[in-house]
Amino acid sequence: MVRRNAAVLFAIALGLCACVISGCGGGGNDDKGSVAMDTESGGPKTGGTIIRRIDSECKTLNWVLYTTAYEYWVLRLLYDPLIDFDENLELVPVLAESFAVSEDGLRITVKLRDDIFWHDGQPITSADVEFTLNKILDPGVPALNKAGYFNKLDHLDVIDERTVVFVWKEAYAPSLQSVAMLWPIPKHVYGTGDFLSHPANREPVGSGPFKFGEWRTSQYISLVRHDGYHGKKAYVDRVIFKVIEDDAVALNALRTGELDEMRTTQNQWERQLTDPEFEARFNKYHYYEPSYNYIGWNCRTVWFKDTRVRLAMTMLFDRESINAKIYSGFAKLVSGPFYINSWAYDRTIKPHPFSPSRARELLDEAGWVDSNGNGIRDKDGHEFEFELVITAGGNTAKQFAQLLQEECRQSGVVVKIRQLEGATFFDRIDSGDFDACMLRWRLDLDPDVFDTFHSTQIPPVGLNHGFYNNAKVDSLLEAGRTTFDQARRTEIYHAIHRVMHEDPPYTFINTVPEKRPINKRIKGVIISPNGPFDFTPGANYWYIDETNGRVASEN
Amino acid sequence: MLAYTLRRLALIVPTLLGITIVTFAIVNLAPGDPVEVIQSGQVDSRISRESYQAMLELYGLDQPLYVRYITWLKRLATLDFGESFIDHQPVIRKIGERLPATLALNIASLFLALVVAIPLGLISAVKQRSLFDKIGGTALYMLYSLPEFWIALLLILLFGVKLGWLPFYGMESINAHELGFFGYVWDRLRHMVLPTICLTYGSLAFLSRFVRGSTLEVIRQDFVRTARAKGLEENDIIFKHVFKNTLIPILTLVGLLLPTLISGSIILESIFSWPGIGDLFFDSVSARDYPVVLGLSFITAVLVLLSTLLADLLYAWADPRITYE
Numbered sequence: 035m036v037r038r039n040a041a042v043l044f045a046i047a048l049g050l051c052a053c054v055i056s057g058c059g060g061g062g063n064d065d066k067g068s069v070a071m072d073t074e075s076g077g078p079k080t081g082g083t084i085i086r087r088i089d090s091e092c093k094t095l096n097w098v099l100y101t102t103a104y105e106y107w108v109l110r111l112l113y114d115p116l117i118d119f120d121e122n123l124e125l126v127p128v129l130a131e132s133f134a135v136s137e138d139g140l141r142i143t144v145k146l147r148d149d150i151f152w153h154d155g156q157p158i159t160s161a162d163v164e165f166t167l168n169k170i171l172d173p174g175v176p177a178l179n180k181a182g183y184f185n186k187l188d189h190l191d192v193i194d195e196r197t198v199v200f201v202w203k204e205a206y207a208p209s210l211q212s213v214a215m216l217w218p219i220p221k222h223v224y225g226t227g228d229f230l231s232h233p234a235n236r237e238p239v240g241s242g243p244f245k246f247g248e249w250r251t252s253q254y255i256s257l258v259r260h261d262g263y264h265g266k267k268a269y270v271d272r273v274i275f276k277v278i279e280d281d282a283v284a285l286n287a288l289r290t291g292e293l294d295e296m297r298t299t300q301n302q303w304e305r306q307l308t309d310p311e312f313e314a315r316f317n318k319y320h321y322y323e324p325s326y327n328y329i330g331w332n333c334r335t336v337w338f339k340d341t342r343v344r345l346a347m348t349m350l351f352d353r354e355s356i357n358a359k360i361y362s363g364f365a366k367l368v369s370g371p372f373y374i375n376s377w378a379y380d381r382t383i384k385p386h387p388f389s390p391s392r393a394r395e396l397l398d399e400a401g402w403v404d405s406n407g408n409g410i411r412d413k414d415g416h417e418f419e420f421e422l423v424i425t426a427g428g429n430t431a432k433q434f435a436q437l438l439q440e441e442c443r444q445s446g447v448v449v450k451i452r453q454l455e456g457a458t459f460f461d462r463i464d465s466g467d468f469d470a471c472m473l474r475w476r477l478d479l480d481p482d483v484f485d486t487f488h489s490t491q492i493p494p495v496g497l498n499h500g501f502y503n504n505a506k507v508d509s510l511l512e513a514g515r516t517t518f519d520q521a522r523r524t525e526i527y528h529a530i531h532r533v534m535h536e537d538p539p540y541t542f543i544n545t546v547p548e549k550r551p552i553n554k555r556i557k558g559v560i561i562s563p564n565g566p567f568d569f570t571p572g573a574n575y576w577y578i579d580e581t582n583g584r585v586a587s588e589n
Numbered sequence: 590m591l592a593y594t595l596r597r598l599a600l601i602v603p604t605l606l607g608i609t610i611v612t613f614a615i616v617n618l619a620p621g622d623p624v625e626v627i628q629s630g631q632v633d634s635r636i637s638r639e640s641y642q643a644m645l646e647l648y649g650l651d652q653p654l655y656v657r658y659i660t661w662l663k664r665l666a667t668l669d670f671g672e673s674f675i676d677h678q679p680v681i682r683k684i685g686e687r688l689p690a691t692l693a694l695n696i697a698s699l700f701l702a703l704v705v706a707i708p709l710g711l712i713s714a715v716k717q718r719s720l721f722d723k724i725g726g727t728a729l730y731m732l733y734s735l736p737e738f739w740i741a742l743l744l745i746l747l748f749g750v751k752l753g754w755l756p757f758y759g760m761e762s763i764n765a766h767e768l769g770f771f772g773y774v775w776d777r778l779r780h781m782v783l784p785t786i787c788l789t790y791g792s793l794a795f796l797s798r799f800v801r802g803s804t805l806e807v808i809r810q811d812f813v814r815t816a817r818a819k820g821l822e823e824n825d826i827i828f829k830h831v832f833k834n835t836l837i838p839i840l841t842l843v844g845l846l847l848p849t850l851i852s853g854s855i856i857l858e859s860i861f862s863w864p865g866i867g868d869l870f871f872d873s874v875s876a877r878d879y880p881v882v883l884g885l886s887f888i889t890a891v892l893v894l895l896s897t898l899l900a901d902l903l904y905a906w907a908d909p910r911i912t913y914e
Contacts, residue, residue: 091864091872093675173643176624231677251686252864253759274763279868280860282742283758286750458620 082578087296096235112240118570121562139205165221183212208480243268269577320547324373324477328540346396370531375563378481378527419448420469466493502539593913670884680884691853691865698788710800733794844900848892
C-alpha cells in the first residue's frame with residue numbers, strides 16, 4: 035500500500051516503513067482539489083527547453099531498477115505505461131488499446147495498440163510486456179518496489195503479438211492498479227547482456243514522447259522530443275533535468291531563471307517566495323499527494339488497548355493549532371486512512387475535535403484516574419506513562435510530540451519522547467515494539483489497506499504494527515479487496531472509514547501538500563489531484579510561451 | 590635512509606589492515622542496509638520476507654560480517670574494489686569518473702592558498718607586531734571561523750543571483766561543449782571561481798600563521814644575524830636566507846595536505862552540485878553503497894599513510910641535519 039516516495043531527501047535517512055513526518059508542510063494560497071489548467075490564447079507553441087530540477091544524481095534510467103522520485107520524473111517522459119491514471123484519477127489505456135477485467139475478476143486482458151514503437155523504431159509487443167514482468171519478478175533483480183504489485187499474480191498469458199492476459203490467483207480489486215504499475219521496457223535492448231549493469235541503464239530506449247539525449251554524471255540529464263512518437267507529439271525541443279542538491283541553491287537558480295520548476299520546502303514557500311517579483315513570474319501550485327501523518331497507538335499496551343483511551347489521546351492532540359502554527363493553516367486534517375482525494379474517503383466524517391475536557395472524561399470512564407495522588411493517572415497499579423517514539427532529525431515530528439506531551443501532562447498523562455535513528459526506529463515499528471509512534475503513510479491510489487489494519491497482518495506478517503483488531507473492519511477489508519463494483523466498493527470503504535473513526539487505530543493527523551512553483555513561461559500545466567506529474571499525460575505536453583514571463587519580469 | 594623507508598612501508602601494512610577492519614565494521618554496522626534503501630525508505634507488505642532475504646543474498650549481505658570482510662579483503666588484495674550496489678558499475682570506474690572534478694578544484698584551491706598565505710605569513714613575520722600583522726592575523730582568524738556553507742550561500746547570493754556575474758552550481762553550462770575550446774575552458778573556469786574561494790579561505794589563517802611561525806624561528810637564527818652583520822640587503826636576507834629555510838616545514842605540510850586533494854569536500858561539493866568525490870561519497874553513504882564507501886575510505890587511508898611517509902622523507906631531504914639512520 036505504500037509506494038513511490040516523493041520525500042527523497044528524508045527517505046534516504048529513513049530505512050523501512052512509510053516515511054516519517056518530515057519537515058514539509060503547507061503554506062500558500064490557491065486551494066484546489068480539482069483539475070487546474072492554465073490556458074493561453076493562440077495555442078501551444080513548439081520549441082524551447084524546459085529545465086527541471088532533480089535533487090540528486092540518478093542511479094539508473096532502467097525503469098525496472100529505478101527507486102527514487104527524481105528517476106521517476108525522468109522516466110515518466112521517456113516511457114509510456116500500458117494503462118495509467120488520468121488527471122481525474124480514472125484508469126485509461128495508454129500503450130494499450132483497451133483493457134478488460136473478466137466477470138470473476140481473475141483475468142485482466144490488455145490489448146496493445148498496433149501503432150506503437152520504441153524510440154529505435156522497433157514495434158512494442160506482448161513479448162516486451164512479458165519480458166518486463168519477468169524481470170520485475172526475477173529474484174536476481176532488485177525491483178522489490180514493483181514486484182510487490184504482482185504478488186497475487188498467478189501468471190501472464192501471452193495470447194498473440196498484441197494481447198496479454200494477467201491471470202490472478204484470486205479476485206483482487208487492486209489488480210488493475212497493479213497493471214498500471216507496469217511500464218514495458220524493450221526486450222530487444224535489455225534481452226542480452228547483464229541486466230543490472232546494462233549500458234542501456236544509462237542510455238535508455240524508451241516509448242514516450244521524449245527520447246534520451248545526454249547524461250552528464252551528477253550534472254544533468256537531457257531528453258529531446260521524439261518526433262517519431264506514435265501519440266501526440268510533445269511541444270518543447272528539450273527537457274533538461276539539472277542536478278542541484280542544495281535547496282537554497284536550487285531556489286536561487288529558480289529565481290535567476292535557470293530552473294523552470296522545483297519542489298520547495300515549507301520554509302521557502304512561506305518566507306522566500308512571497309515577494310511580488312516572484313509572484314509575478316511564477317505560478318505557485320500546491321497539491322495533496324496520497325499520504326497522511328498519524329500517531330500509531332500500540333493496542334497491546336495496557337493503556338491503548340482501550341478504544342476510549344485512544345479516542346481521548348486524539349482529543350488531547352490539538353491538530354488545528356498544529357496546522358496553524360507549523361503549516362500556516364495549509365495542511366488538511368484527516369479523519370481516516372484514505373487519500374483525501376479518493377472516492378474511498380468519506381468527506382462527511384469530520385476529525386474528532388480537540389477537547390481536553392472530553393478526553394479527561396473518557397480517561398475517567400476507562401478507569402484511568404489518579405488514585406495515588408502523584409499527579410499521574412493510574413489503573414490497576416499501572417501508571418499512565420508511555421513512550422512516544424519519533425525519528426531523530428525530524429524537527430516537525432518533535433514539535434508535534436512536544437505539543438502532545440504538554441497537553442497530556444495537563445491531563446495527568448506522562449509522555450516520554452524518544453528519538454531514534456532511522457533504521458532502529460523502523461526495526462522497532464516493524465516488530466511492534468513501541469507504545470506510540472509518529473509516522474507518515476504514503477498510499478496507493480487504490481484504497482485497499484488490508485495490510486495495515488487487518489488483524490492477521492500484525493508483526494511480523496504485515497504492517498498492522500499497532501496490533502489493531504476490529505472484527506467489523508476485518509470483514510469489511512476482506513470484502514473491499516474482492517469487490518469490483520465501484521458503487522459497492524465505495525460503500526465498503528466509507529463504512530471502514532466510519533468504524534475507524536469510532537474505534538481508531540491511530541490518531542489521524544493531517545496531510546501536507548507538496549509545494550511547487552512553476553515559471554509562468556511554462557504553459558499547459560495540468561495539476562491533477564495527485565500533482566502535475568503522476569498521471570497521463572503529466573508533463574508531456576508542457577510548452578513554452580515567453581510572452582507572459584517577459585512582461586512579468588519587466589514589471 | 591633506504592632501510593628506514595622500507596621499515597616505514599612495512600609498517601603501513603598492519604596499519605592499513607587495522608584501518609580496513611575498523612572502517613568495514615563501522616560502515617556495515619551503521620543502521621540500514623542497501624536493500625532497505627532501494628525501497629526508498631518504505632515498507633511494502635507485498636514484499637515478502639523471502640524476497641527481501643533473496644535481495645540480501647544478491648548483495649552477499651546474508652553472510653556473517655567476518656565472512657564478508659574476508660571476501661572483501663581477498664578482492665582488495667588484487668586491487669579489485671568490487672561493484673557498486675546501486676548501479677553495478679565497477680567502484681574504480683565510479684571513482685575515476687569523479688576524480689578529475691575534485692582534483693581540479695582542490696589543486697586550484699591549494700595553489701591559491703599557498704600563493705596568498707606564504708607572502709602574508711612572510712610579511713607578518715618580518716613586520717612582527719606591526720599593524721599589518723595584527724589586523725591581518727585577526728582578519729584571517731575571523732575568516733577561519735566563518736562556516737563555509739554559509740559563506741558559500743552568501744557568495745552565491747551576491748555573485749550568482751544579485752550581480753549575476755558567476756555561475757553558482759555545476760561544473761559546466763549545458764551548452765558548454767558548443768562553445769569551442771576556449772569558450773569551454775572559460776566556462777569551466779567561471780564555474781570554479783566560487784567553490785575554489787570557499788574551499789580556500791578557511792585554510793589561509795592556518796597556512797599563513799604556520800609560515801609566520803616558522804619564519805620567525807628562522808629569523809632569530811645566528812646565521813641571519815651574521816648575514817645582517819655582514820651588511821646584506823634586508824630583501825636578500827629575507828628571500829635568499831630566511832625564506833629558503835622556511836620552505837622546509839611548508840614542504841612537509843604540503844605533503845600532509847596531499848590526501849585532501851582527492852578526498853573532496855562533502856559540504857561544498859553538495860552546495861555547488863560539483864560532481865566530485867565528496868559528492869560521490871555522500872551519495873554512497875546515503876545509499877549504503879558499501880563497496881563505494883569502503884573503496885573511497887581505503888584509497889584515502891592509503892594516501893594519508895603514504896603522504897605522511899613522503900612528508901617525513903621530504904623533511905630529511907630538504908634538511909640535511911635530519912637523518913633517520
